[in-house]
Amino acid sequence: DTEVTQTPKHLVMGMTNKKSLKCEQHMGHRAMYWYKQKAKKPPELMFVYSYEKLSINESVPSRFSPECPNSSLLNLHLHALQPEDSALYLCASSQGAPFARGPSSPLHFGNGTRLTVT
């Protein structure tokens, strides 16, 4: 069982739809991340939140909008997506500041939301 929970597990949406991906962790981690993973590829960093503030945006298109309502929750709002945005979206968390040094630095991943844009 993963300690980072993502919902929904699967999502199919049209290019004009608005949907949201949700992520929740109760490990007390203060850094949370969104990654995008295409088939047979490594995860690509999208956004990083540190202490509920956006600290890294990897030049992600504005049709992806992250939100961190509190230290346990992370959302990714989707609007006007393109078929090429179809991928596995992974949420992760880590203790302390993003990518901090020390044993706490590893990322804890959720099982992802598999998104299909039609």
Next chain:
Amino acid sequence: AQSVTQLGSHVSVSEGALVLLRCNYSSSVPPYLFWYVQYPNQGLQLLLKYTSAATLVKGINGFEAEFKKSETSFHLTKPSAHMSDAAEYFCAVRANFGNEKITFGTGTRLTIIP
């Protein structure tokens, strides 16, 4: 800047045989190194990490990796493969200071032959 190279996008081993997945890193400063495993339709799970405490690192599920600075390598091994080891494996690196991002390798798909 740092990077990792995983040699072999696909590796097949027989059940009970030695598993060896190769990872070479490039870093201008001492690195932290990680191995993650991804089972089908799941997220990534940390197998083990090197944080300079010991060069031979033991992880979960019987895996271990040895940090060799002279070879800039961090290969993952398991003495005896099990069917449940079939998965995608990612090596990752980051600098051991500051807030450098984790950089993932391209992954190695491990297939276990019955």
